[in-house]
Amino acid sequence: MTTSMIINVDGKDIEVNGEKNLLEVIRKAKIDLPTFCYHSELSVYGACRLCMVNVDGRGLQPACSTPPENGMRVVTNNSEIRELRQIIVELLLANEGHECATCGKNGSCQLQLLAKKVGIKKVRFKRTGHKQETDDSTYSLLRNPDKCVLCGDCVRMCSEVQGIGAIDFAFRGAKAAVLPSFGKDLASVECVYCGQCARVCPTGAITPKPEIEEVWKALENKEKIVIAQLAPAVRVALGEEFGLEPGTSTMGQIVSALRLMGFDMVYDTSFAADLTVIEEGNELINRLKEGKNLPLMTSCCPAWVKYAEQYHPDLMDNLSTCKSPQQMFGSLIKEILPEKNKVEKKNIVVVSIMPCTAKKYEARRKEFAKDGIPEVDYILTTQELATMIGEAGIQFKNLEPSSFDMPFGFKTGAGVIFGNSGGVAEAVLRYASEKLTGVRTESYEFKQVRGESGIREAQIEVGGTLLKLAVVSGLKNVKNLIEKVKKGIAKYDIIEIMACPGGCIGGAGQPVYKEGSVRAKRTKGLYDNEKMLQLHKSQENPYIAELYQTVFGGGEKGLHLAHELLHTHYRSHKRIEKESFDIHANKKKTELDITVCFGTSCFLRGAQTVMKNILEHLDKQNIQDRVSVKASFCFEKCNRGPVVNIGGEIIEKCTPEKAISEIDRKLQISVAQS
Amino acid sequence: MNTAQRNFEKVCEILEKNENNPARLIPILQEVQEEYRYLPEEIMTFLATSLDIPPAKVYGVATFFSHFALKPKGKYIIKICDGTACHVKKSTSILDAVRHKLGLTEDKNTTPDMLFTLELVSCLGACGLAPAVVINEDVHGLMTPAKTVALIDEILKKEASL
Numbered sequence: 132m133t134t135s136m137i138i139n140v141d142g143k144d145i146e147v148n149g150e151k152n153l154l155e156v157i158r159k160a161k162i163d164l165p166t167f168c169y170h171s172e173l174s175v176y177g178a179c180r181l182c183m184v185n186v187d188g189r190g191l192q193p194a195c196s197t198p199p200e201n202g203m204r205v206v207t208n209n210s211e212i213r214e215l216r217q218i219i220v221e222l223l224l225a226n227e228g229h230e231c232a233t234c235g236k237n238g239s240c241q242l243q244l245l246a247k248k249v250g251i252k253k254v255r256f257k258r259t260g261h262k263q264e265t266d267d268s269t270y271s272l273l274r275n276p277d278k279c280v281l282c283g284d285c286v287r288m289c290s291e292v293q294g295i296g297a298i299d300f301a302f303r304g305a306k307a308a309v310l311p312s313f314g315k316d317l318a319s320v321e322c323v324y325c326g327q328c329a330r331v332c333p334t335g336a337i338t339p340k341p342e343i344e345e346v347w348k349a350l351e352n353k354e355k356i357v358i359a360q361l362a363p364a365v366r367v368a369l370g371e372e373f374g375l376e377p378g379t380s381t382m383g384q385i386v387s388a389l390r391l392m393g394f395d396m397v398y399d400t401s402f403a404a405d406l407t408v409i410e411e412g413n414e415l416i417n418r419l420k421e422g423k424n425l426p427l428m429t430s431c432c433p434a435w436v437k438y439a440e441q442y443h444p445d446l447m448d449n450l451s452t453c454k455s456p457q458q459m460f461g462s463l464i465k466e467i468l469p470e471k472n473k474v475e476k477k478n479i480v481v482v483s484i485m486p487c488t489a490k491k492y493e494a495r496r497k498e499f500a501k502d503g504i505p506e507v508d509y510i511l512t513t514q515e516l517a518t519m520i521g522e523a524g525i526q527f528k529n530l531e532p533s534s535f536d537m538p539f540g541f542k543t544g545a546g547v548i549f550g551n552s553g554g555v556a557e558a559v560l561r562y563a564s565e566k567l568t569g570v571r572t573e574s575y576e577f578k579q580v581r582g583e584s585g586i587r588e589a590q591i592e593v594g595g596t597l598l599k600l601a602v603v604s605g606l607k608n609v610k611n612l613i614e615k616v617k618k619g620i621a622k623y624d625i626i627e628i629m630a631c632p633g634g635c636i637g638g639a640g641q642p643v644y645k646e647g648s649v650r651a652k653r654t655k656g657l658y659d660n661e662k663m664l665q666l667h668k669s670q671e672n673p674y675i676a677e678l679y680q681t682v683f684g685g686g687e688k689g690l691h692l693a694h695e696l697l698h699t700h701y702r703s704h705k706r707i708e709k710e711s712f713d714i715h716a717n718k719k720k721t722e723l724d725i726t727v728c729f730g731t732s733c734f735l736r737g738a739q740t741v742m743k744n745i746l747e748h749l750d751k752q753n754i755q756d757r758v759s760v761k762a763s764f765c766f767e768k769c770n771r772g773p774v775v776n777i778g779g780e781i782i783e784k785c786t787p788e789k790a791i792s793e794i795d796r797k798l799q800i801s802v803a804q805s
Numbered sequence: 806m807n808t809a810q811r812n813f814e815k816v817c818e819i820l821e822k823n824e825n826n827p828a829r830l831i832p833i834l835q836e837v838q839e840e841y842r843y844l845p846e847e848i849m850t851f852l853a854t855s856l857d858i859p860p861a862k863v864y865g866v867a868t869f870f871s872h873f874a875l876k877p878k879g880k881y882i883i884k885i886c887d888g889t890a891c892h893v894k895k896s897t898s899i900l901d902a903v904r905h906k907l908g909l910t911e912d913k914n915t916t917p918d919m920l921f922t923l924e925l926v927s928c929l930g931a932c933g934l935a936p937a938v939v940i941n942e943d944v945h946g947l948m949t950p951a952k953t954v955a956l957i958d959e960i961l962k963k964e965a966s967l
Contacts, residue, residue, distance in 0.1 A: 290859070295859065296858070296859030296861055296862055297859065298861055299861035299864070300869075301864055301865045301868040301869075302868045302869065303868070303869045303870075310861070310864070311861060312850075312859065312860035312861040312864045313849070314864070320860070321860075706860075735813040
């Protein structure tokens, strides 16, 4: 029998039931103890000292880092504690840069809320610090060091939940700062732009980078046809900005608001998600048949894609070649609409509304532009859309709902559940299972893949074969899972990967939230949303079927177009960006591309000898025309250098002999194939 | 084998000796700094990759301790003590004289020929000899601006004859 633990909080006895710290016990007593650096998802840091309480016999203690003990007597509110809290908040406000009215976090800033809550009337301290420059190097995020209060939330999020550690504390004392490595800007380091740092930043030190002005300009330009695509996760979160419960679907109101703002057409990214399901489903089936490049890893999440390119260049063939729904939508619209609506391609403006900061980066990847025209022009986060609705003076809650434009506004439930972790896997299963068995079933739910945990596994029998799935969100979880896959401990056929915990509904472009329970509510919102739709399987979307018959029909040519519009490729990314340079270039496309790493480590381990021997070999065999050779700065595999990439094959600890034999082998294969 | 290659092999040895253990980051950085006289950026990136920790973490540790230098230092490191005892014995005037002599400022503390680096330190523990100046390993006590400048001239003469 276990004896229960009782703690007395402000005169009330509270039973402790697995609460990890005093703070949780106090909150259980329905006391809203102010906190600043405490996040239930992150480790306890104990830096801000706002949760100080008086523990009988011990004096003032930080509640977040004090473990509960039986018989503790705690006082959470007296004049000493109230004064302490006020001083702490005043000190935080004495930093440079807290100009609320012009801040990106105005209204959702923890410091602002706290100042109100603890009753700050005046800041008695002189402002410290000096104006520092804002880092606007990325498309996704703004980093304003003036507003940083050194709580470390972003640092812990990036390393503990996302497993990256792109930013960390540097320097000491008054000079202490949160910085990317070597004080570089964010765009030059390994940041994947998931923006979870901005989500947990209690002030405006890291915020999504807005594109509002550009979009207004496009909307007011009479020559432009401005098209909106709305991502699934946005519809169950935007309402929070207008006082509605998380998970409330405001799809109809969003469509009405977008029309009022001047969008010419309002479409649904879920339509493109349906398209992704078909393409990715076929890809899965082909790979299963050939037993090649398994597990298939999903590629809808741009932060995960960048992560994979940086840390797992050897997994490039496992990534699905499917573009994300955002990019599929953009490339399709810009292909079809010019002819259909008799407009010039350059006058079509595609604006996506996304729960995500990394989507801003994705749209600017050079793979996603054709003849200098990007597939997607601007990306608004859910937060930015709320701001624009406010600017336009639209009474959002009182709006009459309306429906999406046709045909790209029509979707099945499969395209809607893309917005939460597990949704892509389930949607692909709904397609692949019927395609593999050739039998249509009435049921459509695969509840095995649903849930809140960051790593979920399921085995599903489809037509006699056992499909092994993993659904993972949060990049630290991804890191752990991939390690297992590489070691051969875990084996899957398909892995759905989302960088943000909970998937897109938990994205950094969504309304700021602190409690994990918000994610569960938004997820439920999406599943409820799907229940109201008549169709649940992408293959039953009549407009998708029509698309395959008309645009992608017509045999070889249509297939080629589908491939060009809907698929992409990946390249390994150095974490700290520097372009590679040509050593032996060819004008024409060659049969074999060779890249020799000339990072410090590889260079000193003999990369130069390897390169010299390769070039001599090309010369001797007279095969210069068939091969191109590049020097790259770093493959980030320094401890296993020299590293050479020969036609996609990464050779570690490469010797001249190894390199030459692989070149000959690859060239022989290429001759045999042609 | 050139210097760069030799230095680098030493770094690999240091990592090996410390069993690529990220918990030993500080001793690793100390040893690496002994090799290069400062911590070059690409070497810190290499260390981070080899230890499987983010480069930002290595940067954070390297910038936390004043012992670590992120910029190359000169052949002769002149440390002028500005602890309480040395300060009241007018160490500031020595600082001004050396800066003037070498054309250095608060922001620019190494001469372009990489011969001298000037550092102001808090206390060298040689208060009885205040004001104290240390050039590399040699402690010079009871200094004056003129005596310090004379020491520099001596070094310059020695270097010119090399």
